Each structure stands twice: as structure tokens, then as C-alpha cells.
Amino acid sequence: MNSNHLLLEEPMRMASILEPSKPTFFPAMTKIVGTLGPKSRSVEIISGCLKAGMSVARFDFSWGDTEFHQETLENLKIAVKSTKKLCAIMLDTGGPELQVVNRTEHPISLEEDTKVVLTPDQDKQATSNLLPINFHGLSKAVKKGDTIFIGQYLFTGNETTSVWLEVDELSGEDVVCLIKNSATLSGPLYTLHVSQIRIDMPTLTDKDKEVISTWGVRNNIDFLSLSYTRHAEDVRHARDFLSKLGDLNQTQILAKIENIEGLTHFDEILQEADGIILSRGNLGIDLPPEKVFLFQKAAVYKCNMVGKPAVVTRVVDSMTDNLRPTRAEATDVANAVLDGSDAIILGAETLRGLYPVETVSTVGKICAEAEKVFNQDLYFKKTVKYVGEPMTHLESIASSAVRAAIKVKASAIICFTSSGRAARADCKVQANHACDFCCYPSAKDKSTAVDFLWCF
Template sequence: MHSSNLRLEEPIRMASILEPSKPNFFPAMTKIVGTLGPKSRTVEIISGCLNAGMSVARFDFSWGDTEFHQETLDNLKKAIKSMKKLCAVMLDTVGPELQVVNKSEHPISLQADTMVVLTPDQDKEASSNLLPINFHGLSKAVKKGDTIFIGQYLFTGNETTSVWLEVDEVKGEDVVCMIKNSATLSGQLYTFHVSQIHIDLPTLTDKDKEVIRTWGVRNSIDILSLSYTRHAEDIRHARDYLSKLDGLDQTQIFAKIENIEGLKHFDEILQEADGVILSRGTLGIDLPSEKVFLFQKAAIYKCNVAGKPVVVTRVVDSMADNLRPTRAEATDVANAVLDGCDAILLGAETLRGFYPVESISTVGRICSEAEKVFNQDLYFKKTSKHVGEEISHLESIASSAVRAAIVVKASVIICFTSSGRAARLIAKYRPTMPILSVVIPQLKTNQLRWTFTGAFEVQYLLCFSSCSWLPLPS
């Protein structure tokens, strides 16, 4: 091996691989984001997810109303209190998501090598040859030969519940497509995605703003996952909106990169965002399959050197229905950790899957094993080289602390912080031991009332690899 990100010694001792994994006092340093939904909304299940390693709970507003999500969040709060574990709350917006509307909710069977029409007339009944959609601009955005994907949950690889279409012709506002594989669509809504086209819809929709203004404010959300982020201006617009709402001025905004537009403007988006989510499912349609891993590695590297958390999605889809991931999925999780990701996001696995707790536990164990062979020395050198010689005083202290802790083989780095910035800078250099962040609250007043700061700072750190927490009583 001429160059490698692994710290494995050659030759590898197979006997050590067969030995049982040793339990750690601290769980995996890579964080796990779990999507809560129908199969993971009771206090019992959520408690199991927290105990298994979930540090961020994601609420996906692509489906379900605010009452449903509020009940789930109330159960999360009960679980947090009983388990005495912290968990950040992430609101995932819908954004300019394109959908097929099936008002009858009857299953729709689509047969390969037949035609189906996509129409913006939502008054029409969905059938095997006609699918109403929520977007009037599709006919102007596509051309003959374009690829369209439709499924209740995008890109699971299960071709019996999702369908590929190829645009054959455009007739007025209708788009006529050839069905490429037989499938049965079930449920009321299906998401559809068209490869590499511009969708002339706002990134933060009126529906998203209403959810944030009501549900988001009521629950003081820690993180806003901005779906379909395409430009830096999307982040600035969302931040301006949050700043005008009571209690959300400190909410962190994570840019969710899902299409070719977000990829093209990645550098400027990274400068504005507090973190990045690589939505590999949707990106897998916009990019050729052989290019997806290149984007993942490049994007993670850019986030690492910028010191901003990066989250990878779609890792163990098969665990929605099975107790064990595929070998390819297990390897994929490990490689994401070795690439330098801060967190793994689980979607269908915990949202509607039969094994939400087991999925989190399994991913956590894989992450822990990968962290043991992470080449921290190479990572430290690359990060330091990128920072250069003109280094700030605080970053100099952070990098020196990591290097010293590694040299003396420290068990933990304890960081006292009020803003969280020092802990984030230490995490940027990926020490081999956990960072225990002692967040010191600050007392502030607006002349009308006194408040303590610290909650947002603690919750944001729950997205960084290596960061653990220790609340200091106020």
C-alpha cells in the first residue's frame, strides 16, 4: 500500500479480527442521527435509541403533521429525562420536493415498457397510466431522454416499490414517459426526482416557514436541516428568517446537499452553513454512480479542514427489514468514518424500519471499530498543512492540545467552554480520545428577563465527532 488512510499494521493479524470487540467506556465518537417516526416514537423505543448511541433526533416534515411530530418529541423529552442523556433536535424541511399525489391511496401497478403520463392537474385520479404531480414547471424543465425516479422512499434499491421513467415526449404541461421497470407504488404520496434539472421553487417554502414558525419555535429546535440547498443565498435567507423568530437566533443551519446545483456551489455553501449533510440517495441520481464516492471524499475533506460537521446518509438501508446490514453496507459505514465524517444519519432504518434500536447499535459498533484504525497522524498533518503558518491563537492552542494528548496517551481531553468554539476547534483535529466539553453557562439580560446560555452550544457539539459533554450546574 503506497498511501493509505488506515493505521493498520502489515501483515494484519487475523486472530485479532476474530477476537470479540472490547467494550469502551465511551461509545463511538462518530455521532448518530436517528429519524423518529411510526416505528420509533414511543418512550420505550426512543429510550432504547438513546441508550444505543443516538445523539441527534431528526424530525422529517416531508410527511406527517405537526401534531404527530409533537407527540413524538414529547416522548423524546420524557426519554431524555429518564435516561439522563442529551439529544439535539433536528427539523428537516421539505424544500422544493416534487411529489406524485395519489388521493385514493390505492396501490398503483406500473408495467415495464408501457407509457405513463405525469400531469400537474391534481384533480385527476392517479392510475397505472396517469400520475398527478405537484409541480407545473416539469414540462418546461425536462427533455426527451431525461431520467425520472419515483418512489415512496427514494433510492432504496428495492425495484418493486420504486420506478425509473424515461421522458419520451412533452405534450403541453404533461410529460409522457416510458416505464423502465415494473413496480407497485403504494400510499398517498411518492417523491419523484429528475436528474440534473433546475426546479424553479424556493428552497425554504411557505410550508417550511409555517412549520418553523410554529413547531420550531415552540420546541426551540437546535438544528435546521435545509433540504435541497443549492446556493449560499439559501443559507443566508434561512438564517435571516430564523433570526426574526423568538428563540431561534442560535439555531444551527445544516445545508443538505442533494443535487448537482448544490454540488457546483459547495464551497460557498460551506462558508455560510454551520454543517453539511450529504444526501447520497438523491445525489446518486444526479451523479453517475462511479462519481458518488469521489464527491463524498472531496466534500468530507473540505468540511474537515473548515472545522464544520459533515453528516453522511443512506448507509444501512437493508436494516429497515433485516437485523443485519449487508457486507457492503457495513464496509460503507466504516469507510465513511475513515473518510472523516462526523455523523451517520439513519432515515428509513429508524423511521419505518422494524429494528430502529438495533440499527443504531450496529452502526455505532462499526463506527467504533473504524475509529480504532483511523490514521490520526496523517489527518493531523493534512489539517495543519491546510491551516498554514498564519494560525489563530485559539486554533494554535487547540491543535497543540490534541498533539500533546496523543503524545502522553491521555484518556480524555477536558475542555471548558462557554461558546463551544474551543471544543469545536479541538474536534477539528480529530484526537484519538474523546473531548469532554464542560459548557459554562453565561447569564444574560434583555432588560426584561434574565436567561442562561449554553443549551444550544451543548446540543451543537452533539454533531461533532469526538465531542462528549458534561453539563455544569448553574
């Protein structure tokens, strides 16, 4: 990276890196989304996460029932009240996710170079030679030689807990596979991902609709994370569904790009969605390793230029079991911020990790340090050039406000807004890194947060 892409003092003293960071009134502007689950659902832990910098709570409905998530949300409300920290609510749909069904929850050992059968018959018991799945059309979607990945829910990529399979034979609705590495699958839920294969299942399933129309309406969710978004029509369908649910017609839809199909239709999806979640876990399986960084940088840039939030996942997987991230992970978080990412999603790290509060704190500190050297002036010039002329009245006012803030090194831009449009216009040319926005909206009645349209 050229030095003009970062705000570094010249000449830079390397010893200055060791100096303690100066305290700031505002926290990191890069938002941290924490997934709440078994290890992070108590009032004490949630309060710790809020104080550490979590501003969005994610409820993932690909596992757990509404009663479990409601209990967690009630604890969140108590934590919000006690800490006086606002927190938005994100509902993450299950979508067309393929899963291995293990009703006994006993560990399953798979041996390299042996065969295992994937069957849609969920009445059968999962064994080392037979894995029931929740999809009847797999044998029609794959062919001999295709690659299938199976891992624990929110897997960390550890080869002892996830397995690669190669399709060897098709037998009716069953798929016979060759096991490529030895592994032990533990726990009740494993996700199954087929590389570069289209799965004929709706993006918004009947189960998703039921959850949204009951739990989502009851809790007036701020964001809907639309898992496995593959086409712009998926977003339009979800928005049409939300529009019929009263208060949820203002809920923001974040399209989750998780496979090649979604990547192929990225531009159309971006046009329809309110923001994009780059699901690097599943997509990282589909893409060659050398292409993952290119997708991230291109996708974040496209989001930045149209003024829509870009959210990155899977950044500090190792903190699921460790107190500190690896050097590569720490650098990855910083680079995501420098690329222009608006938020970071923590999945397994907070849901079932041993150190949820420490993880939020560590990621927040890395984001704050990266924001200090983010070249806002360069970003501003790129965005204004992309917007072009003539600007709309709102874009003109927003760009003038941001230009003035950069020139005088302002700490905050105060934006009075009820709809969030003015704040989003400012963010479009400001990238959330130069100064903070203080927005004053109308409050939602009995919600855990005010209207979080500007949350990213």
C-alpha cells in the same frame, strides 16, 4: 488504501480480528442521527435508540403534520429523562421536493414499456396511467429523453417499489413518460426526482417557514437541515429568517446537498453553512455510479479541512427490513468514518424500519471499530498544514492541546466553553476520533439537550 492510513499492529494476526472488542468508557465519537417516525416514536423504542447510541433526533417535515411530530417529541423528552441520555433536535425541511399525490393510498402498478402521464392537476386520482404531482412547472423544466425517478418516500432503491421514467412527450402542463421498469408504488407518499434539472421552487418554502416559526420556535431546535440547498444564498436566506425568531438565532444550519446544482456550488455553500449533509440518495441518482465515491471523499475532506461537520446518509438501507446489514453496507459505514465523516443519518431504517434499535446499535459498533484504526496523527498533520501560518490564537491553543493528547494517548480533552468555539477549533484538528471532548456549556431552559454546538 496504504497501511499508514490505518493504525494496524505489525505484524497483524488475522485471528485477532475475531477477538471481542475491548469495552470503552466512551461511545463511538461518530454521531448517529435517528429519524423518528411511525416505527420509532414510542417511549420504549426511543429509549432503546438513545441507549444504543443515538445522539440526535431528526424530525422530517416532508411528511407528517406538526401534531404528529410534537407527540413524538414529547415521547423523546420522556425517554431522555428516563435514560439520562442527552439528545439534540434536528428539523429537516421539506424544501422544493417534488411529490406524487395519491390521495386514495391504494397501490399503483406500473408496467414496463407502457406510458404514464405526470399532471399537475392534483384533483385527479392517481392510476396506472396518470400520476398527479405537486408542481406546475415540470413540463417547462424537462425535455424529451430526460430521466425521472419515482420512489416511495425514503425509498431503498428496490426496483419493485421504485420506477424509472423517460420523458417521451410534452403536452401542455402534462408530461408523458415511458415506463422503463415494472413496479408497484405503495403508500401515500412518493418522491419524484428529475436528473440534473433545475426546479424553479424556493429552497425554504412558505410551508417550511411556518413549521420553523411555530414548531421549531416552540421546541428550540438545535439543528436545521436545509433540504435541497443549491446556492450559498439559500443558507444566507435561512440564517436571516432564523435570526428574526429569537432563540433560533443560535440554531446551526446544515446544508443538504441533494443534486448537481448543490454540488456545483459546494464550496460557496460550505463557506456559509455550519455543516454539510451529503444526501447520497438523491445525489446518487444524478451522479454516475463510478463518481459517487469521489464526491463523498472530496466533500468530506473539504469539510474536515475547514472544521465543519460532514454528515453522510443512506448507509444501511437493507436494515429497514433485515436484522443485519449487507457486507457492502457494513464496509460503507466504516469507510465513511475513515474518510472523516462526523455523523451518520439513519432515515428509513429507523423511521419505518422493523429494527430501529438494532440498527442504531449495529451502526454504532461499526463506527467504534473504525475509529480504533483511524490514523489521527496523519489527519492532524494534514489539517495543520492546510490551516497554515500564522494561526489564530484559538487555532494555536487547539492544535497544541490535540498534539499533546495524541502524544500521551489521552482518553479525553476537557474543554470549558459557553459558545462552542473552542470545542469546534479542537475538533477541526482532531476529527473526533482520537479522544473524546467533555464540554461544559450553559444549559438551555426546558430543552431536551444542552447547547449541542459540539454535537458533531
